[in-house]
Amino acid sequence: MSRFDSLEKPSFTWHWRSLDDFKKTSWFTLGNYSNVILLIVFLLLAFNQIRRKQNEAKKAGFEKRYLKAPEFPEVEELPDFDWRTTEPLQLRPFKPKYHLTMALENLSPSELLLMDKNYADRIAYRRKIMAEEGEHVVAVNEDYRVRPAVVELYQYLMGTYLPLRFPSMFKLHEAFYEAGQTFMLENLVTKALFPAKASPSTPTAMLLETLGRTIDEDFLFLLPEEDEDPSPDNKDKDYVPDAKYILEAYVCCCPSGFDPREKLGKRLASIHEPVPGYPAKIEASMDRFFSRLEVGKYVRRANWSITTNKNLYSAGKGTNHAHEGDDVSELEEIDTENTFLRCERQTLHRLPKTKALVFAFKTYMYPIKDVKDEGKGRELAEAIDGLKEGSVPQMHFYKRGVVWGEAVKRYLRS
Template sequence: MKNPNLYERPTFFWKWRTLEDWKMATSFTKANYTNIIMLLVFIFIAIRQVKAKQKEAAKHGYEHRYIKRDEFPTVEEQPDFEWEKTEPIKLRPFKPKYHLTMALENLIPSELLQMDKTYRDRIALRRDTMAKHGTHVVAVNDDYIIRPAVVEHYEFLMGTYLPLRFPKMFKLHETDYEMGKTFMLENLVTGAIFPANVSASTPTTRLLETLGRTIDEDFLFLHAEEDEEQDDSKSSTPSEKPNPKDDDKKYILQAYVVCCPSGFDPAEKLGKRLSAIHTPVPGYEAKISGSMDRFFARLEVGKYVKRANWSIQTHDNLYAAGPGTNHAHEGDVVEEMADEELDLDKTFMRCERQTLHRLPKSKGLVFAFKTYLYPIREIKEVDGLGEELAQAVDGLKEGSVPAMHFYKRGAVWGEAVKKYLRS
C-alpha cells in the first residue's frame, strides 16, 4: 500500500511532508537532494565570484578586450582589420633634390603602428635576428633611468593598443601568472603569449625582446640627461612650473630593440647624445643638430610626429649594421658598380617610416621606425616613378648636402641603378 503522505513521483522528486517521511526515504534519494543543494550553493558562490572579479577588473579599467589608460590618446578600433589581406604601405619620400631637414608631419596616435601581410614572416625574422646578434639588437644603458619608460610603453602597447587596434591579431586574457593575477596578451598570428603588464622581477631587456618578438617595429628609448649636480632640498613637485632649462637638455639613447639597423651598429650609439649618434651624417651638425635637440626637448605629451627617409641597397638584408653595408663614411674606398653587377633580385629602395612621441608618465621619448624594402623592379613598373627615382639619385648631389650621395653609397650603385630605371 502506498504512503498517502507522499506525492506519486519518481523517488528523487519526492517532497517530504513529515520527519517520518524523510526517515523512510532511501539513502540514494537523500544523496540526490544533498547534491542539488550543494550545486545551487556552488552556483551562487561562483556567480558572486564572477561579479566580484568583473567589479575589480572594472576598477582597474579592464574591459575584457583591453586595459584602459586614460593618460594616452584614445585608440581608434579596427574590428574588421585583416592583416593577411593588407598590403604594406607605399612610401615615396624621394625628391628631385635632397635637402637635409627634419621634414616632420603630425601623426594620428591611432596610426602609431602599421600591420600588413608580411607580419608573420617579419616576426620570425626578428626572432632569429635577436638570437643571432644579441646586444647589437637589444640593450640597455642605464636601467634605473630608462626602465620606467620601457615599462610604460610596453604596458600601453601590449595591454591597450594592440588588442584594441588589431583585435583579429591580438587578444587579452586575465589569468594567473608568476606572482598572482595578471593580464596576458595572446598573439593570434604566432600563437605566442606574453604578459601584458610588468612584474618588478622582469628584466628590462626581456621587455624589449618581447616587443621585438611581437611588433615589426624598432624602438629606441631616449631620456633627458640628468643634471650633474642636483640639490635634493629643491626637488620638484607636481605643483611647480616647468623649468625653462629643460628646453636646453640633451637627450641620450638609453635602451633599444633594433632588428633592422641600416648602416650603423646600435651598440655603438648606446649612451650617446643625439649629436654624437648622428656624427657620421653629412651636414647634421651644421644644418639640423640644434633644431633637433630643441624639438626633442620641447615635444609635448600627446603630440605624435612622423617622417620617412629613403636609400638604395643592393642586398636583401633587413639587418644591415656597420660600415660597408648601406652607408659609406669619410675615408672609405668605394668602387662604382658595373651595370652587369646589379642584381635586380637583390636591389631595393629601402624606406623607414619613423615616429616620435613622449610618454605621459615617465616623460621618456620613444623613437621608432618600421623598415620597408621595395623591389627596384616594382618601382620601375609604376609609370613615371622610375624616372622620378633616377632624378632623386642625381638630386643627392645637387641638394643642400652634396656629400649625402657618397654617404648613401650612391658612388657605388648610382649609375647602374639610374641606367636600369631609364632602360
C-alpha cells in the same frame, strides 16, 4: 379558474440567475485580463533587466579586452582588420633635390603602429636576428633610469594598444595565479603568449625583446642627460627645456648602416656624427624639437636609400653607408633581384608618465623593379642625381650613390 390561471406563470428566476452568472463571468474575464496585463508587464520588465545586464556584461567584457590607459590618447579600433590582405605602406619620399631637414608631419596616435601581410615573416626574422646578434639589437644602458620608461611603453602597447587597435591579431586574457590577478596577451598570429604587465622580476632587456618578438617596429628610448633632469620648478612640465637627449635603451632589428650598440649612451649629436651636414643644418633644431615635444603630440617622417642587398639587419660600416676614406668601387650593373628602395617610417612621441622620448621606425624594402613598373623609375633616377644637387651634396657619397648610382639610373631609365 380562469383560463389564464391554467397558463404557466412566467418565471424570472432564470433571468436573475443568468445575470449573476454574467457578472461572475465578467469579473472572471476582467481578472484574467488583469493577470495577462501584469504578466506582460512582468515579462517586459524582466526582458529589459536581462537586456540591461547583457549590455553591462558586454560593456564589461569589452573593457576587459584591453587595459585602460587614460593618460595616453584614445585609440580607434579596427575590428574588421585583416593583416593577411593588407598591403605594406607604399612610401615614396624621394624628391628631385635632397635637402637635409626634419620634414616632420603630425601623426594620429591610432596610427602609431602599422600591420600588413608581411607581419608573420617579419616577426620570424626578428626572432632570428635577436638570437644571433644579442646586444647589437637589444640593450639597456642605465637600467635604473630607463626601466620605468620601457615598462610604461611595454604595458601600453601589450595591454592597451595592440588588443584594442588590432583585435583580430591580439587578444587579452585575464588570469589568476598565486600572486593574484594578471593579464596575458595572446598573439593570434604566432600563437605566442606574453604578460601584458611587466613583472618587477623581469629584466628590462627581456621586455624589450618581447616587444621585438611581437611588433615589427624598432624602438629607441631617449632620456635627458642626468644633470638635466627636471628641477622642482619644472616637475610638472612635459620636457626639460633645451635638454640634450641620450640613447638609453633599444630593440633595433633593422639598423641601416650603423651598429646600435655603438650608439648606446650617446647624445643625438654623437649618434648622427657620421651624417653629412648634420651639425650645421639640423643639430640645433633637432635638439630643440626633441626637448620641447609635448605629451600627446605624435610626429612622423620618412627617409629613403638604395641598397644592393636584401638584409633588413645591416649594421656596421660598409653596408648601407659610406664614410670618408672608405674604399668604394662603382658597379657596372645591378642585380635587380637584390636591389631595393629602402625606406623607414619613423615616429616620435613622449611617454606621459616618465616623459621619456620614444623614437621608432618600421623598415620597408621595395624591389627596384616594382618602382620602375609603377612608372616612378625616371622620378627616382632624378632624385638620385638630386642627392648631389641639394643642401648637402656629400649625401650622395654617404648613401653609397658612388657605388650603385649610375647602374641604378641606367636601369630605371631603360
